[in-house]
Amino acid sequence: MNDDDRVFKALADPTRRFLLDLLFARDGRTLTELESELEMTRFGVAKHLKVLEEAELVVARRSGREKLHFLNPVPIRLIHDRWIDKYTERHVTALVDLKNALEDET
Amino acid sequence: MNDDDRVFKALADPTRRFLLDLLFARDGRTLTELESELEMTRFGVAKHLKVLEEAELVVARRSGREKLHFLNPVPIRLIHDRWIDKYTERHVTALVDLKNALEDET
DNA sequence: AAGTTAGGTGACCAAAAGGTCACATGTCAA
DNA sequence: TTGACATGTGACCTTTTGGTCACCTAACTT
The missing domain is CATH 1.20.5 (Single alpha-helices involved in coiled-coils or other helix-helix interfaces)
Known part of the structure; x- marks a missing residue:
């Protein structure tokens, strides 16, 4: 899977686009914070964020036990x-x- | 399925992106002409073009028995x-x- | 009219994606 | 140091998607 593939597949899912919308509105949120905006278990959201990170649409930075997410x-x-x-x-x-x-x- | 969904799902497939690349390079091609650039049966290409049209990434115009495709x-x-x-x-x-x-x- | 060319449809199968769960690691706070 | 909190992993199942094929209609050519 090349870079293109990763980006376009990442954008193909409505939940992931909504996550980008959330980060576009306000950056630097944690997984738990994002999860609270969605009708889905934490595991699902984590999986989606991983896909977005691998596509470099989202970059993340660890801060202690939290992980902050930013839109790229x-x-x-x-x-x-x-x-x-x-x-x-x-x-x-x-x-x-x-x-x-x-x-x-x- | 809303407009967004259609566009992003359409872009998720590498074959469909390649079709857009072909039309970006030169517009107004027929199904048969596009098929000749791909390692796939006509049916596969037709299916992909349908997806692109439904997403309005491609608009098509009939001319006799041919159908000309344009990038939008x-x-x-x-x-x-x-x-x-x-x-x-x-x-x-x-x-x-x-x-x-x-x-x-x- | 007959043959050829361009394109469309629905069924079918294999592969990939979305979501949940049991379980696990690392970090903070009292 | 004990418990709560934030996140990560791999297995599992269901649904969606990509591709081919048999079969079909419509239009040009001679």
């Missing part, structure tokens, strides 16, 4: 750059911004 | 925007550009 945006940016070149980026960002603006009006 | 970058950009805000984007693009520059030197 680099792999996300690399996905973007794989299929959106600098020229296309201008168009697609404009399109997305327009879409968001229209949705805000309703 | 919008869902990719939305992934980016989900976990990279405007502020972080400046840092992470700088980091990625630096990394690419360093790799080019070797």
Whole structure:
């Protein structure tokens, strides 16, 4: 399994995406803290975090008996750059911004 | 299955990512043309293209008995925007550009 | 019209992924 | 040092996914 595989497989699961959402909102949380936000046993959450770490979407730092988790945006940016070149980026960002603006009006 | 799910599950498979790479390099290809680039039966490729279409990562247009496939970058950009805000984007693009520059030197 | 070409469908099987549990290690606090 | 707390591991089972095949429809060609 190469780096790509790890990143995309990690993102394929809704629970793992929700974990990234939680860390995007606030970094540096422990396993137990994250577990409390989910309808799942600690073991399940730990397994998901391991997958995210192996994909380097999450980096973790030990502090005593706790382990703090942080979101790493680099792999996300690399996905973007794989299929959106600098020229296309201008168009697609404009399109997305327009879409968001229209949705805000309703 | 919601839109997110469809996009991320679609991206989870290496064959489907390779199909996106092919369409990124050159748009408007038929199933048969794409199949010739892969070590897989037509049925397998057709199944993968269906998944990509349902995720709207690929849009297709019929022309007679042929079906032309095009890459749609919008869902990719939305992934980016989900976990990279405007502020972080400046840092992470700088980091990625630096990394690419360093790799080019070797 | 007949043959060929492009594509679509549903059944089927093997492999992989998601979740839980029993059990284990290391760390803090009284 | 004893007990509680935070996390890690490997086995196990169920569900999902990837790929092939037999069979089908629609469109171009001569």
